[in-house]
Amino acid sequence: MNKFIPFMIFCVISGALYIGLNLNPGNIPSALINDPVPQFSLPVVGGEEVGLTSDELAGQDEVVIVNFFASWCAPCYVEHPFLMDLKARGYKIYGVAYKDKARNTNTFLAELGNPYYKVAADEVGRVSIDFGVYGVPETYVIKNGVIRYKHSGPIHEMEFEDKVIPIIESVDQ
């Protein structure tokens, strides 16, 4: 019987790998560009009160930005100054803290500065999945509750002026 042990261990490992593969954010249905944002309601960070809902996004007739981030995500630190820049240019940015502890989110924002108009917490990551978030950071440009553009990964210095800003401006027209 003990000869079967290696086989059984392998079965357990491949089971884990299979689940791991399905956890792969690539498998999560990605929100289509020009589709309305999914229905959701998220609490504020570290509380029960409603922080952000799809209705609030749908009610905006100016361009807004939704940024998914986490304090444990190194690229989010890289991206942070550009969000501050966007805020300084007068854009309204909503932050969604992805699978993050409230305490850590607050420390992150306190230390680096808060670029967000409002911050909501998605502790289980469910709403992020509905949005089709691939991984953090990820940034959505939304107007009238419709997703117009999606940027995966950190907003990079190289593309900020040449790509991200023009797109936001063109959506804003």
Add this chain to the structure above:
Amino acid sequence: MIVEVGHYALIVACLLSLIQGTFPLYGAVKKQGRLMSIAAPAAYGQLFFALLSFSALMYAFVVSDFSVVNVARNSHTLKPMLYKISATWGNHEGSILFWALILALYGAMVAYFGRKLPKTLHVRVLSIQALVGLGFYLFLLLTSNPFERIYPFPMEGNGLNPLLQDPGLAFHPPLLYLGYVGLSVTFSFAVGALIEGRVDAAWARWVRPWTLLAWCFLTAGITLGSWWAYYELGWGGWWFWDPVENASFMPWLVATALLHSAIVVEKRDTLKAWTILLAIIAFSFSLLGTFIVRSGVLTSVHAFATDPERGVFILLFLFLVIGGSLLLFALRADKLQPGGLFAPISRESMLVINNLLLSVAAAVVMFGTLYPLIRDALTGDKITVGPPFFNMAFGFLMIPLILFMGIGPSASWKRADLMGIVSRLKFVFAAALVAGIAFFYIAGGSEIMAAVWLGLGIWLLLSTLFEWADRVKLFKPASLKRMSRQTRASVGMTLGHLGLAVAVIGMASTSYWDSEHQSIMSYGDQASIGGYDITFKNTDGIIGPNYSAVKATFDISKDGVTLDPLRPEARVYLSPPMPTTEAAILSTIMGDLFVVIGEANSKDYDEWAVRLYYKPLQIWLWGGAAIMVLGGFISLSDRRFRMGLSKRVKK
């Protein structure tokens, strides 16, 4: 046109592997000579078509044919020719094609060198090899076609990640793949033997050179990767325990165990089931490594493009190959009768200890690598397992391993005289102990682990030399004659162990006693580190073939003697746009001086962030690994004589 020929050749190779993997296997069961004799020609044909296919892809890269998606995505006209060529295997599709090519190469080598093997075993091994290859061909054709075209095609390609544009990394994947895939031969032999139900000394004599060959390439490939990280990533680290590194390290650990257990099968006709299991596991780790790197299951999703379709395919393939062979093992292993018995203190049991420690070490690395994934799967928690875990758990296992490595070669087969070994090695042990304690005090009584590791390295170095001296009866009459009569295998063993000793000494020293100096420096500023005096002289702007850079000049002197200046660069590549650092390194046998220039601190460009490191005995690490590989090849040149003589078992 040539690209289409490549695609077509890939399909032909796939079909040939299907033929090679089925008819001869059936023929071996039915004892039909005609069906069996298909195997070898099919293996040669498969190599021909795989090579044709790979060459076609390489041609597309060399001429920058951007109508091929793969080329457009990974190449650029401005890239130097070396990196156009290395881009062929530097991307997902190309690297899998390269895998398949090497698999075919090994298959053809088995077909050629194995002509004198028992016929049924020979064709079974070839068939298994072909079935593994079939999986890779299907993977290419169904999910990752390297020859896909686009229209309209872009005028310029995306370029290759600049970090990868480096000679060290151009040759790192081929070596690593030669190692990974080399283990497929051992695997095919193991499965072939399970089907045959027979494992004997002749089988082991066959398996050893293949394991050794794969091991040499793996060692060289891992070292090259580590060396690349050391000088290219710019902070002088050489091992990070990241999943991709671990993916290459796990097969190395198991292959090292296999190398030793195959000796026991060959010399003493025992440990058969264990050796077969190791052969299966070693290749399983190779495949698992491919899965980890290629499916993106463990790496950051933004670093590698992930594709669940590919992941599912590889996982299914993995399940069939590994699961199937382990099941076969479970069903057939009882047929493998153990042979010679041995006493608890003997060469055999020393090798068993080696095997246990190496296997547990591989399991520890696997656990650490997969744990974040398993945790995420079960609870959704995001965690990382970092170097502290690996350093502690792995290091803990290496201490007894190195202690036993010093003793093992002195133990005789069947029954060894423990007291005799102890009395012979007691002075060596005492010397290592004294050296360790001395280093502990020289270093000011800090870092006890540094002293432990240095002591272990010295113990291994001295005991290996002592055993060799004992064997050739150094300083006694005719010792030179004895020296020249040593078999190459035993010379290889001595060199392999010596190499590890040298590497361990280097690792201990550079890990615990390195020093670092980070500062903002203006022109004319001075700093000193590791006995060197460094003066920041100036910076220049330079333009390379596909990058622009700041090149700094540092004047170096030691004990008042002026040495050649060091010139580190901070580059910005054009396509894709990305900054990289090119460290300047002054390597001596005593240690490396490592200078990195960072960003300008002021708008006037006269103050720069500068990082200086001194890494004592760093070069010993690479030198030790090189000695290990040399030992492996010397040992291999010995085995070559026996490759054709598999049936003549010496009594």
